[in-house]
Amino acid sequence: xxxLVFLGxxxxxxxxxxxxxxxxxxxxxINIGELLRQNMSQKTPLGLKxxxxxxxxELVPDEYIFSLIEENLDKNAKGMILDGFxxxxxxxxxxxxxxxxxxAIYFDLNEEIAIKRLxxxxxxxxxxxxxxxxxxxxxxxxxxxxxxxxxxxxxDDHKSAIERRINIFKQRTKxxxxxxxxxxxxxxxxxxxxxxxxxxxxxxxxxxEKK
Numbered sequence: 001x002x003x004l005v006f007l008g009x010x011x012x013x014x015x016x017x018x019x020x021x022x023x024x025x026x027x028x029x030i031n032i033g034e035l036l037r038q039n040m041s042q043k044t045p046l047g048l049k050x051x052x053x054x055x056x057x058e059l060v061p062d063e064y065i066f067s068l069i070e071e072n073l074d075k076n077a078k079g080m081i082l083d084g085f086x087x088x089x090x091x092x093x094x095x096x097x098x099x100x101x102x103x104a105i106y107f108d109l110n111e112e113i114a115i116k117r118l119x120x121x122x123x124x125x126x127x128x129x130x131x132x133x134x135x136x137x138x139x140x141x142x143x144x145x146x147x148x149x150x151x152x153x154x155x156d157d158h159k160s161a162i163e164r165r166i167n168i169f170k171q172r173t174k175x176x177x178x179x180x181x182x183x184x185x186x187x188x189x190x191x192x193x194x195x196x197x198x199x200x201x202x203x204x205x206x207x208x209e210k211k
Contacts, residue, residue, distance in 0.1 A: 002027075002079040002208060003100055005086070007176055008107030009169050010162065011114035011121075012191040013198060015130070017105075018081045020199045025208055028077035032084035035068050036060060037154075055155050057164035059172065062090060073099070079208075087173045092180075103206045104180035107198075109191035111166060118162045122151040 004027075006014040018029040036054060039047035046064060053060045069085060082101070086092040095101060120133040122142070126149030131138050138144060142151045155161070180186040187205035189198055202208070 001075075001077070001100075002102050002206065004079070004081050004206065005095070005101055005104040005180070006081055006083045006107065007104050007173070007180070008191060009109055009111065009114045010165050011117035012107035012109040013195065014083050014107055016195050017107075017198055017202060018083055020195070021079075021081060021202070021208070026078040028074045028080045030069070030072050030080060030082055030085070032065060032068060032082075035072065036064075055161070057156055057161035057168070059087060059168055062088070062094075065091065066094060069099070086176060087169075089172075089175055089179060092176055101185065103187050104176070104185050105202055105205070106177055106180075106186055106188045107191035108188055113192060114166065115159065115162055118157055119153075119159055121154065121157050123154055124149040125152050126150075 004021075006018065008014055015031065018027070018031070021027040022029050036047075036050055040051055040054060041047070046067075050060045050064060052058075065085060065087075069082075074080060082095070082099070086095050117132065117134060120135075122131045122133060122138075123129070124131075124144035124147060127144060127147045129144055129146050130136075131144075131151055138151060143149070144151060156165075177186065187202070189201050189205070191198060193201070
């Protein structure tokens with residue numbers, strides 16, 4: 001079992017790469033942001049508690065994140081990708097004590113490129129399929145290829161919320177680079193490359209093909 005942490009600024013392509021690893025190698029993708037948004041849309045007790053944090057681009061309190069992680073771990077999977085966790089040193093120490101992780105993949109991307117990518121993201125109002133008007137546009141402008149639904153911008157993808165998330169990343173999450181580097185677990189990837197080149201770099205850097 002090979003467990004990975006995906007670490008990087010929002011918009012650096014972590015979701016795309018997780019999809020490729022899931023498709024090609026059977027990894028389970030635990031996307032904390034997506035799990036939080038599902039709770040919001042379903043108006044669960046957790047969703048009601050985290051709405052203000054999410055819409056303002058702020059970090060959700062650790063107690064809620066730890067609960068989500070525990071609920072979604074799959075010890076029978078061939079490998080797991082933790083995407084959006086850990087985001088702080090406190091979360092990293094929790095991970096170190098509770099979850100065996102082999103590598104942390106750091107998606108290194110310029111801030112301006114990240115903002116441009118994020119403001120171009122869209123999601124189908126009906127089936128929730130993700131698009132990006134720059135990287136992965138729909139065939140028909142602002143209409144879902146799958147169900148014909150309207151494509152909308154997520155509330156946390158407006159520029160002001162994005163800039164807040166980036167500032168939080170720089171203040172709280174970047175120290176994780178040193179945390180993983182000190183433990184010999186960090187694999188640094190140029191996230192401005194094409195998805196295919198990034199995927200190949202991850203495979204080489206972690207030795208996935210040998211697993």
